[in-house]
Amino acid sequence: MLKNRVKELRARFSYTQGVLGEKVGVTRQTIGFIEKGEFSPSITLSLKLAHVLECKVDELFWLEEEE
Amino acid sequence: MLKNRVKELRARFSYTQGVLGEKVGVTRQTIGFIEKGEFSPSITLSLKLAHVLECKVDELFWLEEEE
């Protein structure tokens, strides 16, 4: 199962979903879906998010065992 | 533009495209397309590839300026 720290890091920079979306080229809804874990973004978008949030992709996203 | 080191690391482990595909749950064609840079895989698949190829996602994939 895919987990992420987008919401946490976005808050650290005080970016709204809309602002973060603009910075990486997607809509605020897309950011919302990613934060909720509703889909697995492309590596291209993931790299952009990691860049803007100043971290490594591996620190932003990781896989956890299911239940 | 998205670049990657999949082919290079796959060779290092002497995996065929088919074997690598099996290990991460996709077909050999998908591995071939990724190596050619024909599409941007999901972060889920990227994490699995990095795990099997024993590296970080950021070392496997990166963005470069155009043309």
Add this chain to the structure above:
DNA sequence: ACATTATGTTAAGTATACATTACATTATGT
């Protein structure tokens, strides 16, 4: 030379990432 395995590539179909629009709810500030 032959068989076998790995790779390149193309076409057509399915699944899903992401956009757009819209409306409701929850902050935040005055």
Add this chain to the structure above:
DNA sequence: ACATAATGTAATGTATACTTAACATAATGT
């Protein structure tokens, strides 16, 4: 209390990741 900004969420549409099947060529081993 009111206005405004931020978020949740759902419906429908489009782009693209990924599959399946097929055939061709290159590489490797006997």
